[in-house]
Amino acid sequence: MSDTGFLPDFRAGAMAMAPLIVAVMPIGLVFGAVAAGKGLSGAEVTLMSALVFAGGSQFVAMDIWTHPASWAALAFSALLVNVRHVLMSASLGGKLQGFSGPAKYASMLLLADEIWAMAEMRAKEGKLTPAWFAGLAVPFYLVWVSTSLAGALLGAFLGDPKVTGLDFAFPAVFIVLVMGFWKGRETGAVLAASAAAAVLTHQLLPGVWYIAAGAAAGVAVALLAGRRQEALA
């Protein structure tokens, strides 16, 4: 899109992301409040949100947080929860034609579920530029980091997230994202397999193995469905 400059494209990306930026605010606040409740200082909360920038794994980390923190368990759980990023960056990586080599790597450093989903949608229209991607990612990143800090500082004033229902904001975002991936019956089979495997594993094994189990079951069903289609064709 050589006819548009950096700023208009950046602004268009930020506008497309605006509803998700608003949605991430309560999640950032809740994360900060939960982390402060676990004994993390405001600086530590800010550092984690700035360096990790992956809400799902940060919440899981708070679930399994111990004193002193076990870096190996936390790194492994972050790897498991975020292993989906490998597939997201593999999928998006082939669609970054307008990006220079370093820009490709720089933009993938800010990969998150919401950013990835929006970028994929834009790429389908063939209009994904580095400026548009920056518009998606940079404001979202800054809001995540600053609301985490605000949550850590204001934690006590936000009230118990279980009473206000704010702890449900994060699963709710994921539910909506799942609905966005719906493409018919095959998606239903993938989701059912993933849910069944995840619940079963969650009941039987500690930690975050349930996420890996659900992912594996879903992919297995998708591959089986594909093979059956090929056999019928």
Add this chain to the structure above:
Amino acid sequence: MTVDPNMLLAIVAMAIATVATRIGGLVLIRFVTIGETQRRALEAIPPAVLMAVIAPTALVTGPAETIATVVTALVAVRLPLLAAVAAGVVTVAILRMALGA
């Protein structure tokens, strides 16, 4: 506002693991050609992972969470993300109060 060295180590370890997953895909597609089967597996991963993350909350935490999950999903069919999330949060708060959970 201090940073404990132990905490710092844990945060940096999490960050390194996460950066590896973010860059991993770019490295992967340089060495693996994406055929029909690989594309199918790639497409199934995001919904499967998201479903796995929410499944324990949605299915085995309690009736309030299960009903709120259904409400969120139904609202998401017609309304934008923020409205669906708000509907889920309000539903879970009201049901928890009503059910005393």
